[in-house]
Each structure stands twice: as structure tokens, then as C-alpha cells.
Amino acid sequence: LMGREVANHEFLKALLDHGDWQRLNVLLESENDRVSLVDLCNRQLAECTRQRRVSIRVQNELSDWMRECRETVLHFPGPPDPRFAWGRQRWARDRIAFSSVTHTLCSQRGMESLWHLVTHPFSEVDRLICTSRAVEEMVRAATEQMCGYLEDRFGGRHRLTVTLDRLPLGVDLTRHKPSPPDLRKAIRKELDLEDDAFTVLFVGRLSHHAKAHPYPLFVACQNLAERQGRPVRLLLCGWYPNDTVREAFEKTAQRVAPDVRLVLVDGLDTRWRDDVWSAADVFVSLPDSVQETFGLTPVEAMARGIPVIASDWNGYRDTVVHGETGFLVPTAMVRDATSELAC
Secondary structure, eight states, rough: OHHHHHHHHHHHHHHHHEEEEEEEEESSSSSGGGHHHHHHHHHTTTTOOOOEEEEEEEOOOOHHHHHHHHEEEESSSSSSSHHHHHHHHHOTOOOOOEEEEEOSSHHHHHHHHHHHHHSSSSOOOOEEEEHHHHHHHHHHHHHHHHHHHHHHHSSSSSOOOOOOEEEEOOOOOOTTTOOOOHHHHHHHEEEEEEEEEEEEEEEEOEEEETTOSSHHHHHHHHHHHHHHOOOOOEEEEEEESHHHHHHHHHHHHHHHHEEEEEEEEETHHHHHHHHHGGOOOOEEEESTTTTTTSOOOHHHHTTTOOOOOEEEEEHHHHHHHTTTTEEEOOOOOOOTTTTTTTT
């Protein structure tokens, strides 16, 4: 389970619930996706009073779909597929626009998607949604470098034709809302959290290389335990990529924060992804990776009325306003530390 998957799922639910449409056409990459999509549509539209129709089609022959399509916009849940750009160029020019959204861009695949934007037939009517200022600045800087290379190699002038729109991700406020006292008491009891225990919550991947190194969080919790004079509990709702990372987390916590009890719940369990928030006194997320393009969990925490402490880093800077909606911890990267990786 990744943030981009949660974001796309929530977007589709919101479109089904609140979209101003009568007919929605869905193009699937694989027949394997049909069952889950039909189930979601049936659940979300069960109480709809308006007559709506969802048409589901599996992408087989792109040329056939392009010739027959009557849609004016095709939305991709990630960067746009260049095959559709070439298909439009041949069979549906001036009939359809593409909408797409960024997620992480630090991977090879992410960088290749930007290369496609400057080398394939996309146009000004197409939109690439950037979820934060950090993403938009990165897209502009990377594509400018790519266009510069094309000019040096082939001459002429090259530019990014796709229009960039900055739109933050949202959360469902009917789901993410402050917990009633009785639910908070019940969840804390189930997790064996003492009534006077100060509980720090983190929700997300438990990975030191792909999300956040836990050392600063462990140190902060230990310092808090020494100053508070009451129990401090660190509640981790997530999942480890493997047993080696789990062992490293647990041994580091024992060594660095001996006075803090670690409480782990399965973040892949949908029940805990909803209920775990009720136990928290504060939410802390200190990512240090270059792929944190937005960060949904701080927004979910704020929607639930939980104080937020987060890294002053990438997408978090757009949602956590220091001193107003939370507190940002100053961060820095060693200059040129990743220069070899970017070559």
C-alpha cells in the first residue's frame, strides 16, 4: 500500500460520490481490475438518487478505442501514457485532452515519464497535476534540462507543452474527523495504552531507506520520556518491507529509547488505518527521502484534530503551516550528496 494508491482510490470515490456526471467511461489496463472496480462503484452509488451509468472497457486495441471514443477528457491516475499521445496524434487529434497527476518522481520510471512529456506529442490542452510546489519546481527544472539537451543535440527550440496545474490532494472529512471520547478510550484500552501515557503516532511505511530514518523520532521520544515524568508510547501503524528492517527498527528503539514502549499495529489492516488515530496525542512524521511529493498522513491527522509535528521538507511545507496547523522541524541536505545519483 502506497500513498499514490490511497490518493487515487480516494479520488475515484470522490468522483463517484460528488462528480457532476451522468455517464462515466472507465478504460482498464487489465480484465483483472474489473471485479474490484465494479464492487467500488456499486458501493459508492448504492444511495445515489440520480440515474448514472458507468461503462467499463478493457484496453485491447488502442486504435479501435481512439477511433470510437466520444470522451473529451481522459484522466490518468499517474503520468500520462505516451501510447495514447501517439494514438491521439493519428486517430483523435483535437478530440480529446489528457489529464494526469504526479506522485513520486525520483525513480527512473518517474524521470522517464518527464522525458516522454517533452519528446512525445502532448499539447497545451493536456494537464499534469502537481500536488505541491516541490513537485512543480522539480518538473520545471527537470524538463528544462531535458529541453536544453534536445536543443544542444538537434538544434531548434524545445519546451514543455503540457500545462502544469498545482492541486493538493484531499481527504474525506466524513471519514477523517475527530474521534469521540468513548472510541478513544476503547482503542487505547485495546492497545494496552495507560490512561496517563503520552502517545506519539506515526502512520506509513516503516522503512529507513524509502520513507524516514527512525533515529530522530526515537531520540525525541526518549527525551520526552525523561522530561515528562509519565509513560511515553510510540505507536507505529505501518508495515516493514522485510524482517531485516523490522529487526533494525526494534533494536535501534531498544538502544536509543529504552524508556519508550514501542506499539506496532498492522497498517495494511483497513480497520487500524481508521481506528489507530483515536489513540494518539500527537502525530509525528519526519520523512527524509526525496520522494515525499505531498504526504497524505499529516492532512489526515489535521482533519482528525490531532497536533502535527513534521519535517520541513518537500510537500509537507504546503500543508503544515508552522505554528498554525502544526510544527515543522528544520531540515537540510548535504550539498551535492546525491550528485552521483543524479548524473
